Structures are given as C-alpha cells and as structure tokens.
Amino acid sequence: xxxxxxxxxxxxxxxxxxxxxxxxxxxxxxxxxxxxxxxxxxxxxxxxxxxxxxxxxxxxxxxxxxxxxxxxxxxxxxxxxxxxxxxxxxxxxxxxxxxxxxxxxxxxxxxxxxxxxxxxxxxxxxxxxxxxxxxxxxxxxxxxxxxxxxxxxxxxxxxxxxxxxxxxxxxxxxxxxxxxxxxxxxxxxxxxxxxxxxxxxxxxxxxxxxxxxxxxxxxxxxxxxxxxxxxxxxxxxxxxxxxxxxxxxxxxxxxxxxxxxxxxxxxxxxxxxxxxxxxxxxxxxxxxxxxxxxxxxxxxxxxxxxxxxxxxxxxxxxxxxxxxxxxxxxxxxxxxxxxxxxxxxxxxxxxxxxxxxxxxxxxxxxxxxxxxxxxxxxxxxxxxxxxxxxxx
Amino acid sequence: xxxxxxxxxxxxxxxxxxxxxxxxxxxxxxxxxxxxxxxxxxxxxxxxxxxxxxxxxxxxxxxxxxxxxxxxxxxxxxxxxxxxxxxxxxxxxxxxxxxxxxxxxxxxxxxxxxxxxxxxxxxxxxxxxxxxxxxxxxxxxxxxxxxxxxxxxxxxxxxxxxxxxxxxxxxxxxxxxxxxxxxxxxxxxxxxxxxxxxxxxxxxxxxxxxxxxxxxxxxxxxxxxxxxxxxxxxxxxxxxxxxxxxxxxxxxxxxxxxxxxxxxxxxxxxxxxxxxxxxxxxxxxxxxxxxxxxxxxxxxxxxxxxxxxxxxxxxxxxxxxxxxxxxxxxxxxxxxxxxxxxxxxxxxxxxxxxxxxxxxxxxxxxxxxxxxxxxxxxxxxxxxxxxxxxxx
Numbered sequence: 001x002x003x004x005x006x007x008x009x010x011x012x013x014x015x016x017x018x019x020x021x022x023x024x025x026x027x028x029x030x031x032x033x034x035x036x037x038x039x040x041x042x043x044x045x046x047x048x049x050x051x052x053x054x055x056x057x058x059x060x061x062x063x064x065x066x067x068x069x070x071x072x073x074x075x076x077x078x079x080x081x082x083x084x085x086x087x088x089x090x091x092x093x094x095x096x097x098x099x100x101x102x103x104x105x106x107x108x109x110x111x112x113x114x115x116x117x118x119x120x121x122x123x124x125x126x127x128x129x130x131x132x133x134x135x136x137x138x139x140x141x142x143x144x145x146x147x148x149x150x151x152x153x154x155x156x157x158x159x160x161x162x163x164x165x166x167x168x169x170x171x172x173x174x175x176x177x178x179x180x181x182x183x184x185x186x187x188x189x190x191x192x193x194x195x196x197x198x199x200x201x202x203x204x205x206x207x208x209x210x211x212x213x214x215x216x217x218x219x220x221x222x223x224x225x226x227x228x229x230x231x232x233x234x235x236x237x238x239x240x241x242x243x244x245x246x247x248x249x250x251x252x253x254x255x256x257x258x259x260x261x262x263x264x265x266x267x268x269x270x271x272x273x274x275x276x277x278x279x280x281x282x283x284x285x286x287x288x289x290x291x292x293x294x295x296x297x298x299x300x301x302x303x304x305x306x307x308x309x310x311x312x313x314x315x316x317x318x319x320x321x322x323x324x325x326x327x328x329x330x331x332x333x334x335x336x337x338x339x340x341x342x343x344x345x346x347x348x349x350x351x352x353x354x355x356x357x358x359x360x361x362x363x364x365x366x367x368x369x370x371x372x373x374x375x376x377x378x379x380x381x382x383x384x385x386x387x388x389x390x391x392x
Numbered sequence: 393x394x395x396x397x398x399x400x401x402x403x404x405x406x407x408x409x410x411x412x413x414x415x416x417x418x419x420x421x422x423x424x425x426x427x428x429x430x431x432x433x434x435x436x437x438x439x440x441x442x443x444x445x446x447x448x449x450x451x452x453x454x455x456x457x458x459x460x461x462x463x464x465x466x467x468x469x470x471x472x473x474x475x476x477x478x479x480x481x482x483x484x485x486x487x488x489x490x491x492x493x494x495x496x497x498x499x500x501x502x503x504x505x506x507x508x509x510x511x512x513x514x515x516x517x518x519x520x521x522x523x524x525x526x527x528x529x530x531x532x533x534x535x536x537x538x539x540x541x542x543x544x545x546x547x548x549x550x551x552x553x554x555x556x557x558x559x560x561x562x563x564x565x566x567x568x569x570x571x572x573x574x575x576x577x578x579x580x581x582x583x584x585x586x587x588x589x590x591x592x593x594x595x596x597x598x599x600x601x602x603x604x605x606x607x608x609x610x611x612x613x614x615x616x617x618x619x620x621x622x623x624x625x626x627x628x629x630x631x632x633x634x635x636x637x638x639x640x641x642x643x644x645x646x647x648x649x650x651x652x653x654x655x656x657x658x659x660x661x662x663x664x665x666x667x668x669x670x671x672x673x674x675x676x677x678x679x680x681x682x683x684x685x686x687x688x689x690x691x692x693x694x695x696x697x698x699x700x701x702x703x704x705x706x707x708x709x710x711x712x713x714x715x716x717x718x719x720x721x722x723x724x725x726x727x728x729x730x731x732x733x734x735x736x737x738x739x740x741x742x743x744x745x746x747x748x749x750x751x752x753x754x755x756x757x758x759x760x761x762x763x764x765x766x767x768x769x770x771x772x773x774x775x776x777x778x779x780x781x782x783x784x
Contacts, residue, residue: 010556014552014553014556016549019782038783040784041784052784057783061781061783064779064780064781065782065783067778068552068778068782069549069552069553070552070553070555070782071556071782072556072781072784073782073783074555074784075556075557076557077557153686153687153688153689156687157408157461157462157681157682157686158682158685159462160406160460160462160685160687161461161462161684163462163466164406164433164462164463164466165405165406165463165468165469169681188687263654263656263658263676263678264659266655267654267655267656283680284654284655285654285678285681285682286655286677286678286680287680288563288677288678288679289549289550289675289677290546290549290679290682293549293550293552293553294545294546294549295546295548295549295552295580295777295778297545297689385688386460386688387456387459388456388461388687389453389456389457389460390457390462390463390464390465391430391444391446392433392444392464
C-alpha cells in the first residue's frame, strides 16, 4: 500500500497555541508513518511552491515549535477565490496530497470548502484557531484561552495599579465582531469591587451618553473606574464607533496629520471622559498584538486542547473519507461542569459565519458580563496564576 | 529602652516589585521588634492622617502582598513643596516616628531631602524603585528588570508573529527621559535577524527622514521590520516628537475630535511609513500600563533584589543616624560579570536628577543598542523564559 501523504498549512492571525495544533497533527501523522509536507505562509505557499519537508523533523525541534507563539510555518491573509482554489487543487494533485490540513479561522475553513467542493477526492480538514472565539458550532476555539488569560492578567494588574493611584482606566481589546476576549478582562477579579467595572461589547449597541453616565456613576462611588471596551463596539445603526471617529478625524485634519491608527477609539473615549465628566486622571491603552503573541503567558488548558485537536483531526481523517472541520463540541447552557468533547462539523456550516456572545453572557444593562460567562470562560484560562492582595 | 517606631510609604508609579521592597522593610523591622506604621497613598496619607497598622501583620498576608504588582499601601503623584513637607514633619513628630522609609523614584527621594533638611532628627530613608531605571548613582533600580522582561517578552512574541505575517510593526515604550526600557525590547533576540531591527531612544535626536530611511532599508532587505520607539524621543531642538504631533493635531481638529491621547506618536509614525514608504501592512502598538503592572511576568532577579534592598535599608538605618538613599552600586564599564553590591547615597545626590543611557550602550547610527547594553541588562530580567523556534 502506498504511503499516505498529507499537507499542513496555517492561516490567519497567529495565536499562542496554533503551533500546538500543528505539532499535534505532525506527531499523529508520524505515528501513522505518513509523508508530511508543510506549506509556507498558508495557501500562499501552495500556489508559490514554497514547501517545508516535515516527515523527518526531530522531537527537539517539535518541542521548541509547539511552545512558541506565532505560526511556525508562516501564515497568510490571502482569501482564495475560485480561481485561486483551482491553482491550489492543481498543486495538491501534482504533489499527490491525500489530505490537506488547514489550521485557521472561519476564512480558512471557507477556503477549504471551496477546494473540497471543486474536487471531493482530496480530503480537506479544518483545525480551528482564533483568539476571537467566534466560530459557530464550536464551544470554544484553541487560541482563545491563552489570549483570554493575557487580557485577564493585564486587567488584574491594572486593578492593583489603579487601586494604588485612583483614576479612570480604559483598555481597548481585540475582537471586531464577537466580545468574548473583551469579556475575559473580568476573569481574574477576586472581589466584586475589583475592576473592570464596566465592559462594552460589539454585541450590544453603544451609546456615548449611556457610557458616560455609567462611568460617572462608578467614579462618584469609587473614585476610580476600570473599563474594558471592544474595538468592535457599534452604534445602533451598525457603524463601528472607531470607524466613525477615524473618519471625522480624517475630515478634520489638514496636511499629513492624519490619525486613523488603531488607537483612535481609546484616545477618543478617554478624552470624552476628561471633557464631559471633568475627570483629570484618565488613561487609555489599546491592547496590541501581545494579546495573541506574548511570550510566556499561555493557558495550559488551551495548549492541551489545541494539541489534542490536532491529533484528533488526524484520527478522524482516517475514519472519514470526506472533508470536515474538527471541533470542541458545544456545552450549551449546561455550564456547571466543564466538558471537553471532540466532534466534527461540515465545512459549509463553519466557513464565513460568526458566533456572537449569547444574550445570557451579558448583563441586563449591557455594560457587564453575567455569571454564566464566568462559568463558561473561567476553565479555559487554566489555573496557573499568582495570587495577589494589598493593604488598603 | 523605648521601641523604635517606623513609618513606611510608597510613592510614584507602581512597579511589579515595589511590594517586595515594602515586605523586605516590614520583615526586617519585625525582626528588630519595631513598631511599624504604613501611610496610605504615600505622603498624601501622612498629611491626611490615613495610616495602616503593620506591626502585627501576618506572614500569609505579606506573602500575598509581596507577589502583587501595584503599590499595596497605595501611591501618590503629590510632589511636596516646603509647606507640604512642614505638615509631614508635624505629623511625624506627633506620631513619634524615628525613621521614615519612602519607596519611590527621584521625586520621592527629593521629598525626603526637603523633610530631612528641615529637621535632621527624623531619619529619612529612600528605597529606590522605577521601571525607567533613571536614578543616578544606581547601577539599576528595582522595577526595571521586571518591566524589561515584559517588554522583551512582548517583542519576542511580536518577532514570531511578524515572522508569520510579514509587515512593519512599531511598538511605543514607556520612558520620558531615559531609554533603558525601550532598549530592553532587544533582550530576548535569539538571532541577529530577529526583531526588533531598529530602536529609537530619547538620548539621541530623532529625525523623521533618517527614521524613514532606516525602515526602508530594513524592509527592502527583509520584507519586514520591527521597531521599538521610546515615548520620549525628541527632535534636535529638545521638543518631544509626541508633543509636537499632539499640538499640530489639536490645532487642526474642530469640534470635539481632539486626539491628544497617549497613542498619537505610534499612530503618527505608522501613518508616515504607510504614506511615505508605501508599505501596506504597518501596525503600531503603544505598550500601556501592563509594562509596570502585568500580573505574572516578573523577573526573579528583580524580585530578589527589591526585597533585599528593603531589608538592607533597615539594617543600614541602624548603622547610620543620618538620612540616605539605599542603592545597588554601579558596576561601571566592567560588565563581564554581574555584581550586586549594596551601598548608600546622599539624598541630595539622587533627588530630581535623571540618569540617561550612556553613549556606549547605543550604536554609532543611534538606531540600535550596543553589545555593552546586552551585557548590562540581560542579567536583570532573570532566566525564566520559554525557549522558542519556528519552521521557516
């Protein structure tokens, strides 16, 4: 019997554990004595014939790789159309690939759908990753737990910092469509009085008046206020708040002082707090790439699951001939115990779709998370945290 | 003999190890059977009679506190003038304080100088802390090593991220006057080709033309460029680059779209790269409060030294009657072995002064650090890092 030959690629924004899934696939494929090829920079490396031989890669190298943030094979933002996918198929045939494993978000799974629909003879396997946690039919996705741990650790530290020097702190968090990562800012709170005190999500309509009134209420009571804001907050007409501010700013600006950078939202909201509420000490941070790539802040649960999903995707690919997306099955509303069960979805059910925070993860006032969210997300960030306290 | 009574306070921006120094003082004072009082929010708590009784504090509580970022007693930005110091003195007398320990930066040490000059009978002891590492006559200051580890860990992760998805990344780092923390972005590089590729410090005059030309050169060669920029970079006339941009922007802006936030510098420089060099994928992050408060990223060397400095400040205070600032003695240019020696300085020699990066820590082109800087700073961030690697 001819040896099976597989191709692995990584697509979209890297995460802290995307290489765990990669190494999971490689280790399981090695057990099965497959020929293993990697593509550099996702699908882009396929059409440009940039491959990495992975069949004989050493255990030592794999150990280094699996503990590294970033995509070890390189990634891509290419979103293949039908023609692009045709080229991919040609190369896969030429290279005699039996199964193509693509680790990525919903764009990557959609590319696989197009390829597998064009020719069902090549098996396409999608292994999910995204810090946004916004894949439908997945309880959660590898990458989220570690990013959530990073965000929670930032806010746990900020809480102690603002406790020392009171004022208003506003942190803008990644997530254009879904608020899971922003909500995670709350996960390391020890006391009800700890920050963050307010959380604004893309799932709820944003009103500047309500926002300022919320901040004012908290600040009057506590002389401090810690706020987590998603970069994806929207007005009731669906327009991104950050986008509207950038546009207004560009219209107003002359010469080459055009500030439409990533930090505009945080700077705008903190200026509004200063001007409208007359609070002097206001600081805004826009949490950056470190959310997905910080070296040394990783959830051991996320790592374990990411690797397991890689391994299981190889096992499932032996059992099924058709293409699929591997997943962590949804717990639904039964959040009292944490369960980790692996299943599969059809590619067509995943690609190009977005999962949002359900209503029952958000409080009634739409400015904080619910207890259900804590139950849902807390197990995902692991248990390796320093405990902390203060004297005032 | 009457029991000795001491007062402890924390001032200025918190660090990840400022509580190590606090607990070092408390533990050593307990050994000596002192009465120990803490002041809430630095000198502000003294004049407002907000004190915390610390003599009988439990070991368990101290353990929690010493591992927490933030100032456990609270901090202050108050910079006392002579009248303020007079009030402080009155309270210290009323409370029968023999020695006042103030953990803080050069502002705090200057407050102590004023107090001790007004009445030499009360011994004032300054215990240094600052993430900026800018205290003269100190080899380095507690707080810097952990902040440096955080910044180095961000850039190590960014390097792997930008390796996956090439482009330009620019990170703006804290430090208004001294570039030590910005320079630390380089400390976890494994290969010469790893980022950061360019580092801009407050110690060297900034030229936008030279900056763009540097970025262009790197990007043409590598198709990527990772840049670390200090928030304190200045033009040759001494004006802060960030300040100039904020002012231009405020003049240009109408209505309430006045963006003068903390992120203006990074957004401006990344826009310049996009516009003038025509590079599409450019991302700027302004590293925020997490640099001084992130929970769970701390240098074990920094922790040990911060605690030791607290303990030694109590021992020194028994040997000397006069006021002083405890310090880690300067290594000078002999950087081949790391030495940690404790000494003391006069308050007048520390307060209100700033230490800058010496010339021999900066390269000839003023766009990177020298090997001497690596030798100087690498021991300070400790050794607890995950190793990392990739496949391309």
